[in-house]
Amino acid sequence: xxxxxxxxxxxxxxxxxxxxxxxxxxxxxxxxxxxxxxxxxxxxxxxxxxxxxxxxxxxxxxxxxxxxxxxxxxxxxxxxxxxxxxxxxxxxxxxx
Amino acid sequence: xxxxxxxxxxxxxxxxxxxxxxxxxxxxxxxxxxxxxxxxxxxxxxxxxxxxxxxxxxxxxxxxxxxxxxxxxxxxxxxxxxxxxxxxxxxxxxxxxxxxxxxxxxxxxxxxxxxxxxxxxxxxxxxxxxxxxxxxxxxxxxxxxxxxxxxxxxxxxxxxxxxxxxxxxxxxxxxxxxxxxxxxxxxxxxxxxxxxxxxxxxxxxxxxxxxxxxxxxxxxxxxxxxxxxxxxxxxxxxxxxxxxxxxxxxxxxxxxxxxxxxxxxxxxxxxxxxxxxxxxxxxxxxxxxxxxxxxxxxxxxxxxxxxxxxxxxxxxxxxxxx
Numbered sequence: 001x002x003x004x005x006x007x008x009x010x011x012x013x014x015x016x017x018x019x020x021x022x023x024x025x026x027x028x029x030x031x032x033x034x035x036x037x038x039x040x041x042x043x044x045x046x047x048x049x050x051x052x053x054x055x056x057x058x059x060x061x062x063x064x065x066x067x068x069x070x071x072x073x074x075x076x077x078x079x080x081x082x083x084x085x086x087x088x089x090x091x092x093x094x095x096x
Numbered sequence: 097x098x099x100x101x102x103x104x105x106x107x108x109x110x111x112x113x114x115x116x117x118x119x120x121x122x123x124x125x126x127x128x129x130x131x132x133x134x135x136x137x138x139x140x141x142x143x144x145x146x147x148x149x150x151x152x153x154x155x156x157x158x159x160x161x162x163x164x165x166x167x168x169x170x171x172x173x174x175x176x177x178x179x180x181x182x183x184x185x186x187x188x189x190x191x192x193x194x195x196x197x198x199x200x201x202x203x204x205x206x207x208x209x210x211x212x213x214x215x216x217x218x219x220x221x222x223x224x225x226x227x228x229x230x231x232x233x234x235x236x237x238x239x240x241x242x243x244x245x246x247x248x249x250x251x252x253x254x255x256x257x258x259x260x261x262x263x264x265x266x267x268x269x270x271x272x273x274x275x276x277x278x279x280x281x282x283x284x285x286x287x288x289x290x291x292x293x294x295x296x297x298x299x300x301x302x303x304x305x306x307x308x309x310x311x312x313x314x315x316x317x318x319x320x321x322x323x324x325x326x327x328x329x330x331x332x333x334x335x336x337x338x339x340x341x342x343x344x345x346x347x348x349x350x351x352x353x354x355x356x357x358x359x360x361x362x363x364x365x366x367x368x369x370x371x372x373x374x375x376x377x378x379x380x381x382x383x384x385x386x387x388x389x390x391x392x393x394x395x396x397x398x399x400x401x402x403x404x405x406x407x408x409x410x411x412x413x414x415x416x417x418x
Contacts, residue, residue: 028282035282039275046272050265053209061261062209063179063218064304066186069202070193071297094201 044079047072056091099391101416104353106131107322108231109314113242113344114326115336119357121148122402122411123326123395124241129405130412131237132168138237140170141227143220143251147172149241154404165405169235175216178223183210221254225311231320253347255312262305269298315349322352327383329356329376334383341387353391355415356380361396 051068053059054076077095080088088095105127112124121144128140139161142149149172150157153164159177161169186206194202209215231238242251273295315321323344327333337354345351359380360373384392395414400407 024282032279032282035275035279039272039279042268042272042275046265046268049268053205058212060214061258061265062212063182063215064222064258064262065265065301066182066206066209067189068297068300069186069205070190073194073198073202093205095198 040082043075047075047079051076054093055089099353101393104322104391104393105324105416107320107352108236109228109238109240109321110352111240111242111321111323111349112326113323113340115333118326118328118333119395120144120326121152121241122408123324123355123357123415124239125149125152126408126411126415128168128170128237128239129165129408130416131239132165135167136236137167137234138169138239139227139230139235140168140239140241142170142172142241143175143224144172144241144243145175147174152402152408173220173223175220178219179210179216182219182222183207217251217254221251221258224251225255225307228311228314229307231314252315252344252349255308255315256347259305259308259312262301262308266298266301266305269295269301273298316347318350321350323349324353324355325351326355326357328358329360329379329383331379334379337383338386341390351390353393354383354387355393355395356383357395358397359394 048055050061051059051065051072053062054072059065073093073095076093077088080095110124110127112120112127114120121142124142125140128138132138140149142157147157149170153170155164157164157170157172159171159174161171164170183206187203190202190206191199227238325337325341327337341351360369360376362373364370364373380392380394393415395411398410398414400410
């Protein structure tokens with residue numbers, strides 16, 4: 001009995017998933033890249049406002065945020081690549 | 097304004113501040129010594145780079161609390177040492193998680209931070225917030241002999257400013273986290289793997305801010321904290337104290353009392369010393385009228401030089417007798 005219930009539930013779930021995929025394809029997909037772009041922009045803003053020393057401008061809380069470096073340098077690297085700079089800007093953090 | 101000395105100096109966190117050379121270190125040691133003798137677990141902290149506390153107690157001290165007598169621990173915070181320690185710790189953490197190709201560059205960046213202005217203040221302050229967290233366990237009393245005034249005032253203003261700045265960063269970071277969550281929801285399985293659920297950056301920032309808030313809550317609480325100004329009965333000392341009292345109060349730190357140290361006692365011999373005594377009395381009068389809202393205590397000019405427990409006991413008796 002229970003195995004049958006499970007089987008039916010499995011089918012229902014598969015259908016629901018298919019429905020969700022169609023829904024996403026129709027309504028969500030067009031915004032996907034926009035949301036991703038917004039996410040990246042916000043992340044960059046955080047990086048550059050809070051960790052301006054990466055750009056060579058002193059940050060007043062630099063000393064309190066040093067331990068965040070490992071989390072952020074990779075993002076910094078991605079940022080300058082995305083901004084069309086194959087090398088890190090002069091004066092700041094030289095990741096490449 | 098008069099008050100009972102044993103009540104005035106009994107705050108859990110007691111700062112002693114004043115111009116250099118007025119006797120802060122000795123008075124702080126005397127107060128801590130007395131508190132410890134009365135059975136309270138007391139930590140005497142010196143943030144003065146001159147490290148006179150070691151000289152007062154006649155023994156070497158370090159950056160860790162050293163027991164010097166029953167219930168009394170003493171430590172000297174050295175900003176340079178604290179900054180170096182913090183840097184070393186960060187480098188160790190970083191070596192574990194940074195891609196190898198970036199380690200050298202990250203270390204270079206961190207070394208720049210080490211020599212940047214404010215680094216040592218920040219390290220000193222960070223250590224200070226951790227000490228305040230130890231209030232109650234294990235220490236019942238923390239007596240802080242502060243560095244000369246300007247420096248101390250900046251240090252005390254830090255929790256306010258840093259908490260605000262880090263608060264701003266946290267707000268921004270929360271937006272990043274919210275958007276990343278939104279992105280994950282629409283992107284399906286592809287993005288789920290690339291974005292982590294918990295945000296270590298946010299967690300670190302929030303820990304910092306929470307600690308700054310706790311420190312700020314303690315040092316602005318008049319039930320737990322008091323700032324005591326030490327001065328000598330001379331014009332310059334008085335003028336600086338008048339200004340400093342305003343600043344400390346403005347930062348919300350409760351000013352508890354003024355201690356006028358090295359007051360020339362009666363009787364004096366000769367016209368020169370009598371004149372001097374009169375000037376001091378006039379100065380005391382000005383202190384009482386211009387800073388009328390604070391209790392004023394006096395410690396006379398003694399015939400002993402600083403030298404160990406017996407001296408401290410005597411000074412404490414003078415201070416706490418009133």
